[in-house]
Amino acid sequence: MKFSILASLVSLVSLAFATPNPLPGGSSVVVRDPTIMYNPSLGKYFVFSTGGGIQIFTSTSLSGPWTSEGSVLPNCSIINNPGNCNLWAPDINILYNAYVLYYSVSALGSQNSAIGLATSWTMEPGTWTDWGAVITSSSGAIYNAIDGNVINSNGIWLQFGSYWNGIFQVPLLNASTASAPPPGTHLAGYNGRPAEGGFLYKPPSSQYYFMFFSDGITPLQGATSRPPAGKEYKVLVGRGTSVNGPFYGQLGNDITLNLDPPTGTLVLGSHDNIYAPGGQSIYHDPVSGRDIIVYHYVPNDAFGGPSYLGINYLDFSSGWPVVVS
Ligand SMILES: *[C@@H]1O[C@H](CO)[C@@H](O)[C@H](O)[C@H]1NC(C)=O
Numbered sequence: 462m463k464f465s466i467l468a469s470l471v472s473l474v475s476l477a478f479a480t481p482n483p484l485p486g487g488s489s490v491v492v493r494d495p496t497i498m499y500n501p502s503l504g505k506y507f508v509f510s511t512g513g514g515i516q517i518f519t520s521t522s523l524s525g526p527w528t529s530e531g532s533v534l535p536n537c538s539i540i541n542n543p544g545n546c547n548l549w550a551p552d553i554n555i556l557y558n559a560y561v562l563y564y565s566v567s568a569l570g571s572q573n574s575a576i577g578l579a580t581s582w583t584m585e586p587g588t589w590t591d592w593g594a595v596i597t598s599s600s601g602a603i604y605n606a607i608d609g610n611v612i613n614s615n616g617i618w619l620q621f622g623s624y625w626n627g628i629f630q631v632p633l634l635n636a637s638t639a640s641a642p643p644p645g646t647h648l649a650g651y652n653g654r655p656a657e658g659g660f661l662y663k664p665p666s667s668q669y670y671f672m673f674f675s676d677g678i679t680p681l682q683g684a685t686s687r688p689p690a691g692k693e694y695k696v697l698v699g700r701g702t703s704v705n706g707p708f709y710g711q712l713g714n715d716i717t718l719n720l721d722p723p724t725g726t727l728v729l730g731s732h733d734n735i736y737a738p739g740g741q742s743i744y745h746d747p748v749s750g751r752d753i754i755v756y757h758y759v760p761n762d763a764f765g766g767p768s769y770l771g772i773n774y775l776d777f778s779s780g781w782p783v784v785v786s
């Protein structure tokens with residue numbers, strides 16, 4: 462009897478702390494590095510994903526079903542770099558009342574890269590105008606001009622960079638032009654630490670800015686072996702009071718420091734059938750009034766296959782983002 466009360470207490474406690482599974486609807490939607498935005502006039506969510514001219518999926522609900530709707534730039538980017546028909550890491554935002562989508566042109570392991578801009582009034586396929594490169598990088602630089610992310614708070618700021626020396630930030634003059642040369646301010650990661658996919662977010666409910674990034678090794682489609690346990694992709698965060706950093710993990714360490722264990726606080730790691738979640742973006746959902754995290758993951762039972770769309774609610778009321786039901 463005592464034992465069974467204890468056992469049920471233990472299972473209650475582990476239930477309370479278990480990471481909820483993604484909302485239904487995404488488990489058949491193949492994406493990488495997804496980003497989301499709601500268009501209130503159309504009553505539809507738009508999810509954008511790496512691949513081709515940036516894939517578009519739409520749904521009237523966060524729980525799907527999601528419909529594939531073509532791409533942002535089906536005729537490739539005007540940026541004249543290798544990879545300009547296979548665009549990566551979209552970031553969707555609103556600036557000057559227009560929808561602005563930042564995308565990357567690069568190749569695996571290359572620093573011959575650019576972050577470009579496309580704009581639209583509705584986000585629908587066929588409505589996008591390509592503005593070309595906002596910033597670029599070439600080999601030998603300490604940064605890589607990929608994984609763009611924009612925040613409009615005390616100015617307009619572009620976060621970018623992956624691998625190499627980490628994630629950096631430059632101010633923008635307008636949506637298509639940086640007002641200082643990269644690399645600018647160093648926000649996260651360091652030489653040799655694969656901090657990727659930076660996303661800076663200020664919840665309406667918080668005084669803090671949260672610098673999210675993906676840490677570790679991301680399994681690509683066709684992978685035949687897993688990284689050592691715990692070294693796979695996961696979402697970490699640092700927090701600060703200024704849009705320009707510095708950002709600190711819960712232990713008080715700046716997320717630009719090279720420490721062991723790695724700096725930054727865990728938001729979402731592998732659990733249940735969700736393996737190596739990352740490529741995240743964060744959004745204040747205007748329909749529910751709640752914050753959400755949107756990411757890709759590989760199903761544990763389908764390792765080596767493509768990655769799929771994960772969406773979960775986030776709760777910042779403890780002062781740190783927690784994945785909740
Ligand atoms: C892409 O190119 C084709 C053929 O030139 C053209 O018909 C189509 O309108 C273009 N699409 C966009 C979105 O520019």
Ligand SMILES: *[C@@H]1O[C@H](CO)[C@@H](O)[C@H](O)[C@H]1NC(C)=O
Pocket residue numbers: 634635636637638
């Ligand atoms: C931003 O400013 C630059 C320099 O003044 C200008 O060439 C460009 O067209 C502007 N971009 C937009 C999107 O208005």
